[in-house]
Amino acid sequence: MRTLVFDGRTGAAGDMICAALIAAGADPDVLAPVSDALPVRYEVGETEKNGIRATTVDVLVDGDNGTAEANGDHDHGHTHDHDHDHDYNHTHVHTHESGTSGSDKPAEGAGVHRSYREVVDLVESMDLSDAVESTALDAFELLGRAEASVHGTDLDDTHFHEVGADDAIADVVGAALLLADLDPDRVVTTPVAAGGGSVEMSHGTYPVPAPATTEIATRADFRIVGGPIDRELLTPTGAAILGAVAEGVDAVPDLAVKRAGYGAGDADFERHPNVLRALVGDGGHDAHADRAHADRARDGGLVHDDIAVLETNLDDAAPEVLGGLQETLSRAGARDVTIVPTTMKKSRPGHLVKVICKPADAEAVAERLARETGTLGVRQSGASHRWIAEREFETATLRVDGATHEVAVKVASTTGGEVYDVSGEYDDAAAVAEATGLPIREVLWRAEAEVRERLAGE
Secondary structure (H helix, E strand, O other): OEEEEEEOOOOEOHHHHHHHHHHOOOOHHHHHHHHHHOOEEEEEEEEEEOOEEEEEEEEEEEOOOOOHHHHOEOOOOOOOOOOOOOOOOOEOOOOOOOOOOOOEEEOOOOOOOOEHHHHHHHHHOOOOOHHHHHHHHHHHHHHHHHHHHHHOOOHHHOEOOOOOOHHHHHHHHHHHHHHHHHOOOEEEEOOEEEEOOEEEEOOEEEEOOOHHHHHHHHHOOOOEEEEOOOOEOEOHHHHHHHHHHOEEOOOOOOEEEEEEEEEEOOOOOOOOOOEEEEEEEEEOOOHHHHHHHHHOOOOOOOEEEEOEEEEEEEOOOOHHHHHHHHHHHHHHOEEEEEEEEEEOHHHOEEEEEEEEEOHHHHHHHHHHHHHHHOOOOOEEOOOOEEEEOEEEEEEEEEEEOOEEEEEEEEEEEOOOOOEEEEEEOHHHHHHHHHHHOOOHHHHHHHHHHHHHHHHHOO
16 A cells, blocks of 8 residues: 655644655646646755755745735745734745745735635636545635634635635645645654744734644644644644645554655754655555444454554552552553563562553553553553454343343454354353352353354344
């Protein structure tokens, strides 16, 4: 499976996404439909960010057509000052060594500031392929719904200021064109850095991420994280593009990397290269398809289940603490907890605690494990998935001395429907044994036999 991975450790903006896609192998010539429809052109170049060679993309407009000085709006490079009566004015400090000449200027806020409906009409007039048009419109719908939510307006009544300008449209449609040229089977993004601190807008001071970016994040599949510096790192346009095309993952998936590229933002940070990395390679199973396996029959198969495996070694945990881990870690999201006696350094007895959980719950489970045990570190092992049975519960009804008792029985089967294990639930069997005086193992045997006989007759 050809997979494209965005690694947004220092955020994402529209121009950075376009640059990263070109650096990863997309042909910039596919951007022609945008230049044909708008009075802009793309300039692709290179720069260096903290020792990393990275691609730059600038959207330029002829000085006679542009109004760059009017609003100073662009989604570039995380140097954003917010100050506009209606929307978010991203002040762009242009630092690329682009070598532009003549009257060409950065298309920052150039052109008409359009309404959502006007943007849709413009995109639909560009004679794009169905896939490209759909991607671009999905991104603009995310932007539109975010703005409508922030300002309390209807979607069609929402008026874009910055993101309705020529340069922002060039970023969104350009990213859709470049993505279609790469043609990956799957697009994912690791958690994207939003930055930190605050931004000034005409309505007051707001914490990063800005309100529109926050609204987009609530609708997108990927996660955002704070830091690593106190600057706005994830812009609304960048968030909308990723939200329209990418599935969120916790980390870079298993990948045989064929191509890696870096898309540069404008700003320079002392310790963090201001780049968006894109990786293209083979691998990276489709999590959405995996989840669908439970609904799709495959003869003799099991269900693919994404997991994280957490481990820690303990040499001083009290028995009462160990005995309570099943319950406390389960409340935090653990699916299974195993405690194994072991021998540690200096031949001291200890315990190895292994926890299985969903990747999205790993951080919370690790924190709870540390708090409960006092361990100084929790490691995540290399296992990324497990194969599990389809599971259903049947109720077995037992008659003992004229009284009726019920025992839940777990039935394990393949996705093709072949039953291979029938197991009575211990707690139910123990309760029946207590009430009847029968041994627990006999209660289990009777309950399982009844369910097996019932299934055989179906």
